Amino acid sequence: MSRAPDARARSLTPRGRLAxxxxxxxxxxxxxxxxxxxxxxxxxxxxxxxxxxxGQLGRDRRSVVVTGTNGKSTTxxxxxxxxxxxxxxxxxxxxxxxxxxxxxxLAAARTARLAALEVDEMHVPHVSxxxxxxxxxxxxxxxxxxxxxxxxxxxxxTLRAGLARHPDTLVxxxxxxxxxxxxxxxxxxxxxxxxxxxxxxxSVSCPRSGEVIVRDGADWHSTGADFRRPEPQWWFDxxxxxxxxxxxxxxxxxLPGTVNRGNAxxxxxxxxxxxxxxxxxxxxxxxxxxxxxxxxxVRLGTHTVxxxxxxxxAGWQEALSMVDTAAGSVVIAVNGQVPxxxxxxxxxxxxxxxxxxxxxxxxxxxxxxxxxRLGYAGVAHTLxxxxxxxxxxxxxxxxxxxxxxxxxxxxxxxxxxxxEQRV
Numbered sequence: 001m002s003r004a005p006d007a008r009a010r011s012l013t014p015r016g017r018l019a020x021x022x023x024x025x026x027x028x029x030x031x032x033x034x035x036x037x038x039x040x041x042x043x044x045x046x047x048x049x050x051x052x053x054x055g056q057l058g059r060d061r062r063s064v065v066v067t068g069t070n071g072k073s074t075t076x077x078x079x080x081x082x083x084x085x086x087x088x089x090x091x092x093x094x095x096x097x098x099x100x101x102x103x104x105x106l107a108a109a110r111t112a113r114l115a116a117l118e119v120d121e122m123h124v125p126h127v128s129x130x131x132x133x134x135x136x137x138x139x140x141x142x143x144x145x146x147x148x149x150x151x152x153x154x155x156x157x158t159l160r161a162g163l164a165r166h167p168d169t170l171v172x173x174x175x176x177x178x179x180x181x182x183x184x185x186x187x188x189x190x191x192x193x194x195x196x197x198x199x200x201x202x203s204v205s206c207p208r209s210g211e212v213i214v215r216d217g218a219d220w221h222s223t224g225a226d227f228r229r230p231e232p233q234w235w236f237d238x239x240x241x242x243x244x245x246x247x248x249x250x251x252x253x254x255l256p257g258t259v260n261r262g263n264a265x266x267x268x269x270x271x272x273x274x275x276x277x278x279x280x281x282x283x284x285x286x287x288x289x290x291x292x293x294x295x296x297x298v299r300l301g302t303h304t305v306x307x308x309x310x311x312x313x314a315g316w317q318e319a320l321s322m323v324d325t326a327a328g329s330v331v332i333a334v335n336g337q338v339p340x341x342x343x344x345x346x347x348x349x350x351x352x353x354x355x356x357x358x359x360x361x362x363x364x365x366x367x368x369x370x371x372x373r374l375g376y377a378g379v380a381h382t383l384x385x386x387x388x389x390x391x392x393x394x395x396x397x398x399x400x401x402x403x404x405x406x407x408x409x410x411x412x413x414x415x416x417x418x419x420e421q422r423v
Contacts, residue, residue, distance in 0.1 A: 012056050019050035020107055027104075043100030046107065054099055057106035058131030061090070063115040064270050065124060065131070067159070068139025068180065069152075070315045072097060072118045074255065075139060075263040077291045080116035082271030082281035088112040095292055098123055102131075114274070121155050125162025128169070135270045136163065137172045139195070139263070141179035142202045142314040143346065152179060156207050159183040172270045174262070175230045178203035178213055178220060185227065193269050194218065194232035195262030199314035201349065234269045236261045241268060241282060249282050254289035259318045293412045300388070300415065302396035304328075307415075309408045311340070313349040319402050320350070325358050328398030332374075333364035333387045333407035340405050344369050352377040363390035364407045387411050 023046035073095040080091040090109035097118040173184035176197030211224025221228035241251040310319035360381045362371040384390035
């Protein structure tokens with residue numbers, strides 16, 4: 001007996017099926033030629049042939065869109081894990097968060113009724129128009145590569161306008177972040193999460209009135225508008241996650257740092273709104289121990305190396321707080337390529353002073369810029385531009401490595417060549 005065609009395949013237009021076929025061929029060609037995994041080129045080919053393919057692939061799914069300056073990949077990974085307690089999930093696990101990557105992720109899991117999608121902040125409005133998400137998760141907004149990304153108040157207004165077109169979408173928003181609170185404030189369906197807001201330097205004024213934001217501990221309010229921190233329905237502490245109706249569950253994450261407890265809380269809240277059992281969702285996020293190579297510990301010669309990624313001042317603040325200086329040596333690697341942002345003036349906004357009693361190795365293509373900053377911070381350091389050589393210059397033992405985007409990717413490629421093993 002022949003099987004009936006998959007319902008999702010029947011929902012595609014003839015042009016959409018042709019576009020996906022061409023994308024699959026491009027993906028295959030990329031793999032066999034050794035140019036890469038081919039997911040991006042497959043998505044690009046498909047969207048070039050059919051501009052509506054993202055909407056066709058997103059149709060009839062319950063999707064969660066995750067966005068913010070920092071924590072998108074981690075929160076998406078956790079959300080996918082929590083949603084997997086309900087059934088198969090389509091997700092862009094490698095962090096390709098623009099249209100081509102989303103198309104590739106959805107095409108790779110055609111029968112999955114659930115999706116957890118990491119989406120670049122500026123792409124959220126048109127992606128939401130295409131896939132009509134059930135939930136949008138708003139993490140945080142801060143400066144991020146201003147020479148190519150844009151001004152954050154503009155991003156907040158863009159998100160706010162995009163959400164206004166989807167009044168039925170439930171928004172899971174971080175009420176500790178002033179800008180994301182503003183983006184969600186007018187939405188009719190919001191779940192507020194106290195997910196943390198350690199970086200406040202980019203939200204000293206109200207995005208709605210321009211007046212001063214006054215802070216009192218965790219609370220905040222605007223002096224010039226009826227705009228203040230909402231009461232959270234979800235929050236966390238050092239040992240538990242707390243939710244509506246007195247829900248309290250122990251939460252012991254594999255990933256380090258307070259920021260990841262906030263990410264986990266938003267992921268759990270999103271999954272629970274779609275019907276996940278809260279305890280099962282917590283257990284699922286506890287099982288996430290790495291995100292596209294981040295937080296992993298690998299062996300490199302006589303060293304064990306733990307990898308941390310940081311991309312902007314807020315992210316650097318969080319990543320540096322996770323560095324275990326007592327465990328061994330510290331290498332900090334900085335490039336200045338287009339994906340990193342070529343303007344590295346943000347180095348002067350990062351608090352490197354707490355390494356003043358440590359010996360640090362500055363690395364990366366822009367290691368000299370970093371060395372100058374470390375010098376002004378009074379941090380003893382050496383300069384070794386090649387990151388692998390910088391690690392090898394450290395005494396045998398453990399090395400904590402913090403790297404920005406392209407420096408992290410380059411090091412990951414080296415560590416993936418089979419000479420090392422995960423520990």
